Amino acid sequence: MRFLYQTLALAAAARAASVSLESLFGPYLSPGTEIAELNDTDFDDVVSPRWSEWRPPSWTGAIKPATEKDLQEIVRIAVANNVSFMATNGGHGTSLIYGTVNGLDINLENFNSVDIDLESNTVTVGAGAKLGDITIPLYEAGKAIPRGNSPCVGVIGATIGGGIGYETGLFGLGVDALTSVRLVTATGALVTANTTHNADLLWAIRGAGANFGIITAATFTMSPQPNNGNAVIGSFVYNSTASLGVFEYLAILDDVLPPELGVQLSVSYNRTTNETLLTVDIKHFAGWDTFVDHFESALALNPISANVTNVTLVQLYDGLDGPCQTGAYISGGTIGLGRTDPATLQEVFDDMTAFYRQYPGYIGQTLFQRYANNNTLKTPAHTAVYPWRDTKMFWLHENIYTDPALEKPTNELLVKLRKKLHATSGFPQDQPHIYVNYAFGDEGAEAWWGEENLPRLSFLKRRWDPKGVFGRGTPIPRF
Ligand SMILES: Cc1cc2nc3c(=O)[nH]c(=O)nc-3n(C[C@H](O)[C@H](O)[C@H](O)COP(=O)(O)OP(=O)(O)OC[C@H]3O[C@@H](n4cnc5c(N)ncnc54)[C@H](O)[C@@H]3O)c2cc1C
Incomplete structure (x- = not known):
């Protein structure tokens, strides 16, 4: 049975490799979504920028979804056709493992939004927002969240590993203020994880968040701005x-x-x-x-x-x-x-x-x-x-x-x-x-998540991402 599955998967991958990204994804996406093959002249405009030239992922192409629905379709089609991918925003992810990643870059830049809701005392940040994008809105609202330092880093990318910065002493870790996320899962479904829905998933996203899906929006509880x-x-x-x-x-x-x-x-x-x-x-x-x-x-x-x-x-x-x-x-x-x-x-x-x-x-x-x-x-x-x-x-x-x-x-x-x-x-x-x-x-x-957390983390990985399509830079092992 396992052999049959592997054979089918390989056949799907071979099929996908022989067709253009445009013909594989294009018919299902809105006109605003940009698609570029590696050799296209506009590839550099579509792919996410990278911070370091050291051992970068090898991209096979790039796609910049215009809407959440497009992102869902992209994940659904990519998983069905065994096209490996990585969603990126600030492009600061760097490690020996990132250098082994080979696949399609999904550039989240178009989801750059910062919405402050004073009534619920929350800020909701889109997947394309960088730390520099939240500074002025929070300042003008007289609010703060635990955040990283450099303005070019992705807000969600920094948060979902922990989220530390100069204000950690005052407000704790980014994950502690993160109360809810919307994410596209491996089936292409859009789900919410917060303390009442999929609370286990929220636990896992608070520290291993690149491993479970592509977060389109993250909501944080705000604190009063210091001084x-x-x-x-x-x-x-x-x-x-x-x-x-x-x-x-x-x-x-x-x-x-x-x-x-x-x-x-x-x-x-x-x-x-x-x-x-x-x-x-x-x-x-x-x-x-x-x-x-x-x-x-x-x-x-x-x-x-x-x-x-x-x-x-x-x-x-x-x-x-x-x-x-x-x-x-x-x-x-x-x-x-x-x-x-x-x-x-x-x-x-x-x-x-x-x-x-x-x-x-x-x-x-x-x-x-x-x-x-x-x-x-x-x-x-x-x-x-x-x-x-x-x-x-x-x-x-x-x-x-x-x-x-x-x-x-x-x-x-x-x-x-x-x-x-x-x-x-x-x-x-x-x-x-x-x-x-x-x-x-x-x-x-x-060393990343603690020995005692691994059984629960692996269980959740099997449940939400059984094929291991997410988190290629810092993968959760399968036991
Ligand atoms: C110059 C520099 C300064 C830094 N400063 C800080 C700091 O002050 N505090 C701190 O805590 N960390 C800091 N970091 C580390 C930083 O948090 C990580 O490198 C983080 O992964 C970067 O996120 P990114 O979106 O910029 O990078 P990317 O390379 O775009 O993404 C990194 C990883 O996060 C995943 N990811 C990104 N967005 C999403 C999403 N919406 N949903 C699911 N997965 C997603 C990607 O798939 C990838 O696995 C810094 C790093 C650098 C290089």
């Missing part, structure tokens, strides 16, 4: 003589980081002065009166430069577009830390220095994102598959280069630093905490 939409931001740059002192100070904050404070430390290299720099970016979602102590502490650690500004939240988020540049090879990886070990962080700083010096073409950086997690811990863990609520700091490594020859040494650097940080993370050595949205791709489902 009337104003913040104080500071950027302090330290050199190697001060870096250990900064790491030691960070360790003191391990249990007392205030929720209104988001901190990111980045290790980078200045090729003009030939020195490794540690930049501490602080976003303080409150007034100067509570910022002043942090300011004085940062100055006491002897920065080589210090910059502090009062901004609106619109200015704050618009200013986070630095990492949105495209065109380079960028591979990323991560590990969650339950404590700050200053000696290990200093070793990472020193390893990076040696690497920068050995490879002049390397412009990567290593980041430590420290968001208070008291608030996220308050949300009952059983409401979401996202497992790593005890993570205090997210290490995010970004190898950036243009010469493909750097791939091997940069991959080795990433794995070496990850192992080192894991050893002193405070978490069990057989339980690496990997934020799935930052994954390198070699960690596996247990």
